[in-house]
Amino acid sequence: MTPPASDPKFDPAPDHAPDPALAIARFLPRGIFGQRSARWLIPLYRAGLRFQRPLAPWLDLPNGQRLYVHRPKEITTDALPALLWVHGGGLVIGGPTIDDAFCADLAERLGIIVAAASYRLAPEHPYPAAHDDLKAAYAALAAVPQVDPARIALGGDSAGGGLAAALAVALCDDPATRPAFLLLHEPMLDEATRKTTSIHKDARIWSLACNRFGWDSYLAGLSGPIPATASAARADDATLARFPPCWLGVGTADLFHAEVLEFAARLTACGVKAEVTEAPGGFHGFNKTIPKAVLTKTYMAAMQAALAKGLGISRA
Numbered sequence: 001m002t003p004p005a006s007d008p009k010f011d012p013a014p015d016h017a018p019d020p021a022l023a024i025a026r027f028l029p030r031g032i033f034g035q036r037s038a039r040w041l042i043p044l045y046r047a048g049l050r051f052q053r054p055l056a057p058w059l060d061l062p063n064g065q066r067l068y069v070h071r072p073k074e075i076t077t078d079a080l081p082a083l084l085w086v087h088g089g090g091l092v093i094g095g096p097t098i099d100d101a102f103c104a105d106l107a108e109r110l111g112i113i114v115a116a117a118s119y120r121l122a123p124e125h126p127y128p129a130a131h132d133d134l135k136a137a138y139a140a141l142a143a144v145p146q147v148d149p150a151r152i153a154l155g156g157d158s159a160g161g162g163l164a165a166a167l168a169v170a171l172c173d174d175p176a177t178r179p180a181f182l183l184l185h186e187p188m189l190d191e192a193t194r195k196t197t198s199i200h201k202d203a204r205i206w207s208l209a210c211n212r213f214g215w216d217s218y219l220a221g222l223s224g225p226i227p228a229t230a231s232a233a234r235a236d237d238a239t240l241a242r243f244p245p246c247w248l249g250v251g252t253a254d255l256f257h258a259e260v261l262e263f264a265a266r267l268t269a270c271g272v273k274a275e276v277t278e279a280p281g282g283f284h285g286f287n288k289t290i291p292k293a294v295l296t297k298t299y300m301a302a303m304q305a306a307l308a309k310g311l312g313i314s315r316a
Helices: 020-027 038-049 096-110 129-142 159-171 191-195 208-218 257-269 294-310
Strands: 058-060 066-070 080-086 113-117 147-157 181-185 246-251 274-279
Touching: 020 294, 066 096, 066 129, 080 096, 080 129, 080 159, 096 113, 096 294, 113 129, 129 147, 129 159, 147 159, 147 294, 159 181, 181 294, 191 208, 246 257, 246 294, 257 274, 274 294
Parallel strands: 080 113, 080 147, 147 181, 181 246, 246 274
Antiparallel strands: 058 066, 066 113
8 A cells, every 4th residue: 555645644735724623633642542551441432332322223133233223204105225334443342323423314314214233343253243244234224124225325434434345345246235335434444554654653543553453353363365355455356346336535634544545546447436535634533523623514515415426315
């Protein structure tokens, strides 16, 4: 992977005026945990989610996981488009309820069903546990009576975006299961990023150390080439050519900036329509850290519009 030419350090591209809200970045931690602190911080993060009350009802799946189903208030008799949303957390933390507000708002605004899936986390459950859980969740969503199985989008945030892309690798082998659209927000796509020391050393929230821990935990036990169903960036061109249209969004000060642009370029070269939205100066998780900033509102509007277009929805 080719690193960016320079480290933006939270400064936007020269042809953009900086968003004042980005000044908060200098006060944020470079990483939410390190190799040593992960041992006690990860259980703490997970414990905190147990007190979060979900906003949506759920389906209990045979594999022991849950699918939280957000529906618009006005339900028609027609089958609705749907989105399977995969939460982030670096493959080691997080849960579907952390994106409750986002999923509920998206369902209402677009008049679609948004299902947030739970999945087993590393290091206790390395690959292919999360992949298998999400494959089952996608099948369960397609079987929901109100869902149009031909108009299901697949998306996710951070590690969830990477897992969504890796799931697409498997689903696109069969035209019957191929998603209609991919929505990848600051996706964690390339396991090779953990092996570099040259990109975004000043990144906030998700650092090189965090990234290395997350990937190492998820890929533990694997030997030989990393499969594309574990790290989507490992997919060959023939596989990528089967992908549906895709929207990829990332901040220019995000650790994943370079790998997202590279993945989008590969999709485009393979004949796949891949739209990229870059948030000038945006750090990892900026949309949740500064939700009211102009930068965030512009970015989230682009994400919503892309999903609406991808699912053939006129309202947005």
